[in-house]
Amino acid sequence: MYRLLEKGDEEPVASLLTGKVSSGMTRRLPSTVVSDLAEIVGHEHVITDPDCLLVYESDGLTAYRRPPRAVVLPSSTEEISAVVGLLHSNGIEVIPRGAGTGLSGGALATPEGVIVGTARMNRILKIDVENRIAIAQPGVINARLTEATNPYGLYYAPDPSSQSACTLGGNVAENSGGPHCLKYGVTARYVTGLTVVLAGGRIVELGGVGRDPYTTLDLVGLFVGSEGCFGIATEIELRLLPITEGVRTLLGIFESVESAGRAVTKIIASGLMPAAVEIVDGPTIEAVEASVFAAGYPLEAGAALVIEFDGTDAGLDLDADRAEQCCLEEGAIEVQRATDPEHRTKLWRARKKAFGAMGRIAPDLLVQDATVPRTKLPEVLAGIDDIGNRYGLKIANVFHAGDGNLHPNILFDRQNQNELELVERASKEIMQLCVDAGGTITGEHGVGVDKRQYMTLVHGPAELEAMAAAKRVFDPDSLFNPGKVLPAVEVKGATDTAKILAIGE
Numbered sequence: 001m002y003r004l005l006e007k008g009d010e011e012p013v014a015s016l017l018t019g020k021v022s023s024g025m026t027r028r029l030p031s032t033v034v035s036d037l038a039e040i041v042g043h044e045h046v047i048t049d050p051d052c053l054l055v056y057e058s059d060g061l062t063a064y065r066r067p068p069r070a071v072v073l074p075s076s077t078e079e080i081s082a083v084v085g086l087l088h089s090n091g092i093e094v095i096p097r098g099a100g101t102g103l104s105g106g107a108l109a110t111p112e113g114v115i116v117g118t119a120r121m122n123r124i125l126k127i128d129v130e131n132r133i134a135i136a137q138p139g140v141i142n143a144r145l146t147e148a149t150n151p152y153g154l155y156y157a158p159d160p161s162s163q164s165a166c167t168l169g170g171n172v173a174e175n176s177g178g179p180h181c182l183k184y185g186v187t188a189r190y191v192t193g194l195t196v197v198l199a200g201g202r203i204v205e206l207g208g209v210g211r212d213p214y215t216t217l218d219l220v221g222l223f224v225g226s227e228g229c230f231g232i233a234t235e236i237e238l239r240l241l242p243i244t245e246g247v248r249t250l251l252g253i254f255e256s257v258e259s260a261g262r263a264v265t266k267i268i269a270s271g272l273m274p275a276a277v278e279i280v281d282g283p284t285i286e287a288v289e290a291s292v293f294a295a296g297y298p299l300e301a302g303a304a305l306v307i308e309f310d311g312t313d314a315g316l317d318l319d320a321d322r323a324e325q326c327c328l329e330e331g332a333i334e335v336q337r338a339t340d341p342e343h344r345t346k347l348w349r350a351r352k353k354a355f356g357a358m359g360r361i362a363p364d365l366l367v368q369d370a371t372v373p374r375t376k377l378p379e380v381l382a383g384i385d386d387i388g389n390r391y392g393l394k395i396a397n398v399f400h401a402g403d404g405n406l407h408p409n410i411l412f413d414r415q416n417q418n419e420l421e422l423v424e425r426a427s428k429e430i431m432q433l434c435v436d437a438g439g440t441i442t443g444e445h446g447v448g449v450d451k452r453q454y455m456t457l458v459h460g461p462a463e464l465e466a467m468a469a470a471k472r473v474f475d476p477d478s479l480f481n482p483g484k485v486l487p488a489v490e491v492k493g494a495t496d497t498a499k500i501l502a503i504g505e
């Protein structure tokens with residue numbers, strides 16, 4: 001029904017094979033536009049110096065790089081509206097950006113684009129304890145919200161492993177998850193209202209406390225996960241939760257990642273509801289134990305399973321006993337239990353610091369992201385191991401096992417052209433393996449620029465057309481983050497709606 005456009009049919013996007021975009025693609029902004037932008041946000045908040053723009057040439061997926069034409073850093077909804085209005089009236093594309101920790105190239109600049117960053121919009125505007133709601137600007141760092149609400153006995157549940165750096169705006173755009181989202185759900189469950197700047201600078205209010213977004217058309221739900229392609233969230237209203245009374249943390253040590261995977265299935269199938277179930281595999285343990293983050297995990301372990309229960313204190317010990325039994329039945333070598341908060345932090349350390357520690361193994365890292373049904377974890381992990389062996393690539397796995405959300409981390413050296421090609425081929429095979437197992441191409445890191453090419457593995461033309469149509473409702477001229485999410489596909493006998501997919505923007 002449709003084919004992916006060939007390389008060259010569309011504007012070239014950086015690929016792992018090239019590691020960078022061709023030079024000379026980024027055009028300078030007209031000086032009148034620069035001075036008009038400076039008029040709105042102040043001269044010091046418009047960045048056009050080529051050296052300074054290099055800071056913004058990629059997000060956390062550094063295999064794709066392109067410096068933007070400029071970066072603008074507004075401080076309010078009104079400034080964002082004026083900036084977007086000005087850029088769009090000049091036909092200039094806008095790429096929203098939070099902290100740039102994204103792992104799918106979502107905040108990568110387009111050749112004609114200007115990045116609008118939210119770094120200065122970092123204020124928590126309201127904490128409403130009675131209604132358990134907070135209103136924050138999009139540049140607030142995720143972990144800051146929990147820090148600010150803890151004194152009121154509240155916290156913000158979605159906890160991406162990057163939570164000490166990533167922003168709430170980025171979390172909304174990616175519908176981010178995290179270790180504790182197994183029990184508590186991902187970002188979408190917590191966003192109750194949004195102020196959004198749309199194409200041309202229009203400001204709209206979506207949802208909001210007291211206005212149940214689920215009894216009318218759920219535009220909040222549609223916006224969450226739109227990866228910066230619909231508009232810019234400028235104020236975010238979020239649900240808070242009461243801090244739980246008790247917590248129990250266990251660490252299961254296994255000979256193989258497959259047996260750890262089987263233990264996960266057994267724990268969930270037994271009816272237990274852990275807050276988090278995370279796997280760290282052998283290569284990751286080696287890297288962490290050799291680093292400053294060493295957590296005392298046995299080096300001979302093939303995998304470690306971090307399991308956490310929280311809630312009312314009564315009953316938690318029983319849950320922990322049952323989970324320990326599941327681990328032992330699946331061949332755990334030992335199961336440790338945290339005895340105090342410091343011990344808990346130590347048991348979590350290898351999981352939390354895994355990405356940082358991998359720098360010891362190889363200079364470059366591609367963090368893949370896919371989901372599979374939990375029961376398929378053992379066979380898919382074995383398949384990933386096989387792919388790594390066939391391509392001679394080291395793949396370390398650290399992931400949200402309870403959700404079946406895999407993160408195979410492919411380690412490589414970008415200076416080695418041959419290795420880059422192998423990484424790209426291995427990534428593709430991993431995606432296919434997960435889709436064949438009944439899973440999908442992303443669990444939480446989004447599609448961005450990296451996964452566009454895999455969208456047709458899981459979505460047919462009708463679904464892709466519906467997504468393109470939704471984008472046009474918010475952004476009719478495709479001036480927000482073009483070239484992301486929707487693949488460049490040509491649909492046979494294309495209708496008008498389908499033709500939009502031919503340019504993917």
Ligand SMILES: Cc1cc2nc3c(=O)[nH]c(=O)nc-3n(C[C@H](O)[C@H](O)[C@H](O)COP(=O)(O)OP(=O)(O)OC[C@H]3O[C@@H](n4cnc5c(N)ncnc54)[C@H](O)[C@@H]3O)c2cc1C
Pocket residue numbers: 059060095096097098099100101102103105106107118138159160161162165166167168169170171172173174175176177178179227228229231232233234355444445481
């Ligand atoms: C070490 C590490 C661990 C990670 N762990 C997790 C994890 O456990 N779970 C998880 O889900 N992710 C994880 N991530 C990925 C990343 O942190 C998340 O996707 C995060 O939500 C991105 O936030 P950001 O502020 O960095 O956004 P950016 O990277 O700046 O942008 C991400 C996307 O959001 C858009 N965007 C940003 N702000 C706005 C806005 N205000 N309005 C509209 N669109 C906007 C951008 O255009 C882009 O498409 C991890 C990343 C790293 C580096």
